[in-house]
Amino acid sequence: MPKILRVNMTTKEVKFEDVPEKYAALGGRGLTSQMVLDDVPPTCEPLGEFNKLVIAPGLLSGTNAPSSGRLSVGGKSPLTGGIKESNAGGISSQKLGSMGIKAIVIEGKPSEKGSYMLKLSEEGAELVAADDLAGKGTYDVTKICRERFNDKVAVITIGPAGEMLMPSAGLTNNDTEGNSSRYAGRGGLGAVMGSKGLKAIVIDCNKTFDAPVQDSDAFKVAAKKFTKILLDHPVCGQGLPAYGTNVLMNIINEAGALPVRNFSKGRFDKANDVGGEKLAEVAKERGGKATHACHPGCVMRCSNVYPMPDGKVCAPIEYETAWCFGPNLEISDLDVVAKLNYICNDVGLDTIEAGCTLGVLAEAGVIAFGDGEAAIKALEEVEKGTPLGRIIGGGSAVAGKAFGITRVPAVKGQGIPAYDPRSCKGNGVTYATTPMGADHTAGYAVTANILKVGGHVDPNKSDGQVELSRNLQVATAAVDATGLCLFVAFAVLDNPEGVPTIVEMINAQYGTELTPDDVIALGQQILKVEREFNAKAGFTKADDRLPEFFTTEVLEPHKTKFDIKDEELDEVFNF
């Protein structure tokens, strides 16, 4: 029987509970968001005793469904003040799924100082003192735990940024090789974990594909079919394995939608120097890898292993990270990008937020655009907890206020990622309206806007963007509940067999009789739950807007402004 593991940090009580009927059919984001709405007072202090951190594997995690090892982490965000689901790869989700753990709920808050570790195995769970890990970077913590227990453990941990309660601190877990770089980065959930005195969760279980499946024959057939659907699609089967997500750098640049110099221009003449092709070339030259799976059983393998000049490896460098530390700062040196990425991984910061924040600091003249050394030096302040370090850890909106900058690319306090909303307007609708704060993954309209996957909607025009974003936000919420990587959407959007095959897998696993229509209903339900939480937390329509400068400043080369009307934005959730 599946269980919920409840950890009370006030009383240090750890207990396994039966899963209430209400949660039986939920997983991943579907479960974290529902539990947060049910159990977290929307007006609570995000870093206080009433917030909860909910960690849940997806419905299919721990099965041999391809690319199904994504982990959802939920809570009230200290960055946005709203609900948050942050999604990560790594090896934790499949272990939790295989152990029959539906969710880990971290609640309460210790009255005394101290760091704790939650140790979880098939024998049970215990909370142990971990003061020896306090203040350490995530790479060290993961290394120490792998040495102390064994090299198969999954380590979910935070860095000093989370311990210092910085609003853009993430929490990470490791890949098979022990790199602590698979982040639930966005929205400051690392600070929520830090506020509870929890430094690490060690999952000591050697199982990966052992989640219970009711009809294993039917499951096998459906999983095989789904693997073929992924491998047959040119993006999932060829594009992603060859160059990883950073293959986007050049196409977004050529399309004129690459945010450059803190969202001042749409093209960067040195984008190619930090793109996926160059990354693959350098990685291979140095003995790294241009393709790598973030969790066992992923067939898209979009990750990479980038050896740095100092002998360490950054694995992976994702597109959004290469963008925020590259073109966004007018930096064209991949080694600088890798170093900034590594610092974030180690200190425990969301890379996108850190890059947006450095962009704001450059706008303020605190560092210079194009000065890689200055960016590295600034980011190193975070670990020291200096005033500048704390401003950086506070995120882009905090940095804007601190330095009097109004050109701050953020919605609901969360930094806008790697696609300018003026020349990728579908993503602009998503940034403005998703309950998560600016988030490209929440409704990735780059598909139809620029990649011509799932149809084509002109990225520079306003027509069709609201509908596109709506449909994608619904589909994404459902995918995030399954534990499947969102990138399956490339294939699923183009192949009518995609959604029915996902449903076949879920039905075979749980003995349910869901239909593809139920998937849409699930996605809509998740969004309604999240918007209900945000409304109760005080969010209104006024929060579903882009920063003003996107509507007044013209973006080159297409001479575009964000011109989708407020009333149209308010129609996104018309279901």
Add this chain to the structure above:
Amino acid sequence: MTVALLRGEYMQVEVRVFSGLEKFLDQKRFGEPFSVEVQDNWDLRSLLDHLSIPKEQVFTKLVNGKHQELDYKLNDGDRVSLFPPVGGG
């Protein structure tokens, strides 16, 4: 003078290929811009034939940052960017 006039009869476009398409060209790196002289009735199909890049390998054809089809008629100074299927996020 004559040479200059003759040159004037041709248009030039600036081409970039990415993400593996460079393997069809001699000594060109991904993203490296190069000029191609094109005749005034050429479309993207003619350009791909001229460069010996198999059409089925080219999924995205951006001209001046906008998606175009194979029958797009080239103009002098066009920036042409060619990609196989790519995606990420």
